[in-house]
Amino acid sequence: MPEDDRDRFEAARRAWEETYRSSQRRREEECTTTSGAPVPPLGTPADVAGTDLTKDIGFPGQFPFTRGIHATGYRGRLWTMRQFAGFGTARDTNKRYLYLLEHGQTGLSVAFDMPTLMGYDPGHARSEGEVGRCGVSVACLEDMETLFREIPLGEVSVSMTINCTAPIIFAFFLAVAEKQGVPFAKLRGTLQNDILKEYIAQKEWIFPPRPSLKLVLDIVEYCTRSVPQWNSISISGYHIREAGSTALQELAFTLADGFAYVDEGLARGMTVDDFAPRLSYFWNSHNDFFEEIAKFRAARRIWARHLRDRYAAKDPRSWMCRFHTQTAGCSLTAQQPEVNIVRTAYQALAAVLGGTQSLHTNSMDETLALPTEKAVTIALRTQQVLAHETGVANTVDPFGGSWFVERFTDDMERGAEDYFGKIAALGGVVPAIEKGFFQREIAAAASRYQQETDRGDRVIVGVNRYQQHEARPIEIMKIDRTPEKEQREHLAKIRRRRDAGRWKGSLEAVRDAARRNVNLMPSLLDAVKADATLGEIVDVLRAEYGEYREAPVF
Template identity: 60%
Template sequence: MDQEKLDRINNQKKQWEEESKRLDVRSEPCETVSGRPIGALYTPLDTGSLDYEKDLGFPGSYPYTRGVQTNMYRGRIWTMRQFSGFGDASDSNRRYRYLLEQGQTGLSVAFDLPTIMGYDSDSERSLGEVGRCGVAIDSLEDMEVLFDRIPVDRVTTSMTINGPAAVLWCMYLANAEKQGIGLDQVGGTIQNDILKEYIAQKSWIFPPEPSMRLITDIFAFAADHVPRWNTISISGYHIREAGSTAAQELAFTLADGFAYVEAGINAGLDIDRFAPRLSFFFNAHIDFFEEICKYRAARRIWARRMKERYGAKDERSLKMRFHTQTAGCSLTAQEPENNIVRTTIEALSAVLGGTQSLHTNSMDEVLALPTEKAVKIALRTQQVIAYESGAANTIDPLAGSYFIEALTDQLESEAEEYFRRIDELGGVLAAIDNGFFQQEIADAAYEYQRAVDQGRQVVVGVNRYNTGEAVQIDLLEIDPDVEEKQVGRLKKLKEKRDGDAVKRSLEELKKGARGNDNLIPKILEAVKLYATEGEIISALKEEFGEYREKPLF
């Protein structure tokens, strides 16, 4: 646009501002859920420097702002992947087969806390937690039951597991082999993102250095043997749930991503050998436009840095593929049916932002694990967006909007500013060590809660239009005997397996941990002998030690 025209628009905008000042304005601040002030009107003045070819480009082309696939949803709808798991392996297997029958297109395993923390169900530390907020998996035997009658060469599986990711991944691979499926046929994702555990989700086991080694061992093993596997899902979801702003989620997640890239390079791997299998995982919070811009900015930042700073050449290394989950922290315990509406708005932002797969929360997840009915509505929400709303018909439909492009740019530059601060602190690990991320998130979480308490941030049914009615909704109850049953099965397993062979494999693993060899083949060997998760993790703890956090608030 020429300068003369812009000057004219500028003058008209000033007139409009004068007029609008004379009119009434609402009392609520016009801010995003992250506390970002939003202008009343965006015009060509806000996108003056936008260069279509350089900043947007075409879908499937650098810098991928408009999407990583050439055809996006015109080619194939995103993967509908509901995160699910509870009770024991057979309870969860039934739920998975139900979801697949209802048209779900991928699986996503939620493990219980003992599994996430590397304890067997019979550990003292597991008391009261077995099968509670996910499925209890102790050994390959449980994994076999979990995927009974599920064709793992045709269904891809995402597993939310971090500290002990290598162990659960090996169980999945061993089960596939037992089903007669080659490792090159198996596809899926392990979360395997330990940095965001230190930053936000707090399910860590080992200190950073050995944790990063296990991660790069997985990168290398997958590159050679499991080419369809996404070796990591670099996650902003938990950073956001812990209370961060949208810009912090964006910046901290990408900073983690670059830290993994550097770890892989430092481990001697060629960037284009492992980077194509890096994937991401973002939150879809309630502020519709800010979220859409966050996804667009994320793709552009990733592509630019991977190319310019790290010299990646394979275009698959430049493409940020990501999963999205609607924001659990946006759900309310009051009038839980309203959560269906919130989730719909959030899911639509993920779709308009170009997600590759999506989990929609069930309305009752703020109260308990979801019932079958609630999870079905959540899945139907995605199906309505995909097949009725028209949102999947055209690619990146909001591109070119003055507001969307201005906000996308703004988020990108805020992320760049955070990268500078993190670099100044000495990188991601140093910033974790001095509590930088943790404090930034705690501050944002506190500010948000204050805004809600003071009514500056409206939450319908909570601090406005609150009727005080008691919640009336059926909740899923976990079988109270699940712990006892699981412990009993574990005892039987330990009696029938070859205990001496298990012991030898664990000794071999410890020897490997003291050296530099890739540990995955050794873990796979132990898993196939039915060594339990807790035994394998304990063996590694002896060599690696455990992480401790300095508690901040």
């Protein structure tokens, strides 16, 4: 800017500031984000004074990908609309999937029930009351086969939210693909397979961190060799946020997990470009619009910089932070549940403006029960309106160059780097887990959020302001029959039917592979084909690896 212009600009800025400060109508209290970060009233060029336009912001599809991983943004391809679903038996869920695909959903996302997530068969005492409740029960190969009946696995991409039992569930899936005649090279999809965030936030684990990490890397290694289009880990901030973290903690802890997986892969002798292109991320999109957008943009830049500069990755695909986003379940209210449709729409908009590759929009009734078909349809339609009516998909990264958003993005990156330093000082992610660092940080943030809500400092529409006292119940989904008995009998039938010798031998082979510390995937694939059940395989591994117990903190 010529000096004259600069002077005029500075004078105008000062005049604004004076008017702003002396305004009687200005809100007195400090404005902060949902996460408690201070928010300036206005962005100005001073916010990006130190920014290098090419190095820090650049262009879509170019390092450091602040503006997106594709040069074409959503003009090339829209995001994948992927609704997480599962309940009851495999037959029930298969019906829901066929319904969703028929209504324009473009990918599947499997929700498993608690026993499947935790490695107990229906019929085990710990499964009682939980079979088919929060998701679909999958305990044997035949269940997985039923789940994908009439769904061509070579065409539809499938995401599976599964962690401590991921190698076994993946083995079921691969065996079904084989039965459908689909070559592994054609399979597209994602396993969550992110055990670190389980210890940090979601708390679904079986084994201690070291053997669990070994299993995660078994899948990574196996995919690298045999299932090349599969996303081997979906490194998840979603659950960290749901457990109560701030946006910055979500960003920092999750990327720290991602780096830890890269370190593990390297320690196993893989080269970074062998597996980093198939690592993907999974973020939460909460209420604070700009904070979320800044978080998504910062995530891409941080990952790119670390992968290229710290890990010396050469393949640009290793630098790209590809991600799925889900709107924030924890932001939904049981009070006036229809209002959740509005919250979800804003959160979805932030995810799209942040450049997500795929998106799940929550249904309005999810604080009350599993969603009804009607609620799920509205949630999917919310994405379709965004994609086809609002025009937001037409311009790539429309907030790029906004002084405010660029500065917010920088702040997020800097804050995350501070956290990386703290985690490193504790000895890395696993020691930090064992010392309860993440758990304490998240619990403190969750308590702060609750206190702010209790005091009314944080307004939640319908909860602490604009309450409506007459109860206006909405229809919720009822699982009228429990599939527990049915599943138990089904498993009993399979146990009677299977070739006992082959079954026993296959479990021995799994035990042997665990003892020899080799990749478990081939032996797991043999075991599931011999009709070994999920719980039986977990029992073998539990005997080898032991169980994890967390020291509870609050």
